[in-house]
Amino acid sequence: MTEGSTLTSRLVAVLPGLALALAAFGLASLAQFALPWIPTLTACVVLGVVFTSLPWSPGARAVFTPGLATAARRLLRIGIVLLGLKLSLVDIAGLGWLVLGMIVLIVIATFAITFGLGRVLRLPGDQPLLIAAGFSICGASAIGAMSGVTRSKASEQATPIALVTLCGTLAIALLPALQPVLGLDAEQFGMWTGASVHDVGQVVATAQIAGASALAIAVVVKLTRVAMLAPMIAIAGLVLKRDGEGKRPALVPLFLVGFMAAVVLRTFVPIPDVVLQVADLIQLVLLGMALFGLGAAIRVGALVRTGARPLAVAAISWIAIAAMSLGAVAIATAAGVPALR
Numbered sequence: 001m002t003e004g005s006t007l008t009s010r011l012v013a014v015l016p017g018l019a020l021a022l023a024a025f026g027l028a029s030l031a032q033f034a035l036p037w038i039p040t041l042t043a044c045v046v047l048g049v050v051f052t053s054l055p056w057s058p059g060a061r062a063v064f065t066p067g068l069a070t071a072a073r074r075l076l077r078i079g080i081v082l083l084g085l086k087l088s089l090v091d092i093a094g095l096g097w098l099v100l101g102m103i104v105l106i107v108i109a110t111f112a113i114t115f116g117l118g119r120v121l122r123l124p125g126d127q128p129l130l131i132a133a134g135f136s137i138c139g140a141s142a143i144g145a146m147s148g149v150t151r152s153k154a155s156e157q158a159t160p161i162a163l164v165t166l167c168g169t170l171a172i173a174l175l176p177a178l179q180p181v182l183g184l185d186a187e188q189f190g191m192w193t194g195a196s197v198h199d200v201g202q203v204v205a206t207a208q209i210a211g212a213s214a215l216a217i218a219v220v221v222k223l224t225r226v227a228m229l230a231p232m233i234a235i236a237g238l239v240l241k242r243d244g245e246g247k248r249p250a251l252v253p254l255f256l257v258g259f260m261a262a263v264v265l266r267t268f269v270p271i272p273d274v275v276l277q278v279a280d281l282i283q284l285v286l287l288g289m290a291l292f293g294l295g296a297a298i299r300v301g302a303l304v305r306t307g308a309r310p311l312a313v314a315a316i317s318w319i320a321i322a323a324m325s326l327g328a329v330a331i332a333t334a335a336g337v338p339a340l341r
Helices: 003-034 040-053 058-086 089-093 097-120 127-150 154-182 186-196 200-210 212-227 229-239 254-268 273-295 300-305 308-334
Strands: none
Touching: 003 040, 003 058, 003 273, 040 154, 040 200, 040 273, 058 127, 058 154, 058 212, 058 254, 058 273, 089 212, 089 254, 097 127, 097 186, 097 212, 097 308, 127 154, 127 200, 127 212, 127 229, 127 254, 127 273, 127 308, 154 186, 154 200, 154 273, 154 308, 186 200, 186 212, 186 308, 200 212, 212 229, 229 254
């Protein structure tokens, strides 16, 4: 078989799954349009779970599997690279050293608490590392990125993604309800949301309830957490060795090099708004398709059979990051941080 025919056969194999993932993204977008409190990416994960829960025949499921695997792996990585174009080091620096320092400490502390608790409770395989990445940095995208180091299969990412999606979705309803109870103004609520909610889309859905000023600071704080993705993955790559063979994974996967390059490009090169808008749309589509593919790897029955341990780790991690973030808001307010005035 020639190289050209091999490429053609591979393309034919992945097209059904990619087409399904794209259609699911379109449906998720319609859901978000009708119900603005539902983030598009969260809807993509849910649709993936629904798809895989339907009683498909093995033959029908096999038709979609190659394309969904490609979406969950390759499209996710391209989307993460484009996510870097949303980050400007200038915007991050505008938060001030106090807020920046607290965000870094919150990410590190949440990661350490979650990972340590996962090990203590003997979660299987790479689950402690994947759950820690998802809850401390940026949800399902961080889980996918960390899997580039751990080389975890989509099925191994299923439980961490389900847990981070569940907690992030609950935050959309819970945090706004707590805002008046805690006496937070719009800017304080925005900082709390950006520092504690997992996925970027979930942050937007939560913060916009409190208005434009809350949304503005929430997005900058959240994207500052996203900027921690590269160093955290690099550290994991440095200390982690694969089982048995003693192989060390790449220190920084190639797609994270691309992510960092995109951040630098956005910071120092004047990019037309229309280019950024197009890149943002492509990034959203790619991540949506990827998260549908990852959602399709979630088996609800298997998730239920995992028992209470993963859920306990997720709940404690969620409470910990929310509490630390609320404390950071109090410190920043007392210090008179300009963004909270």
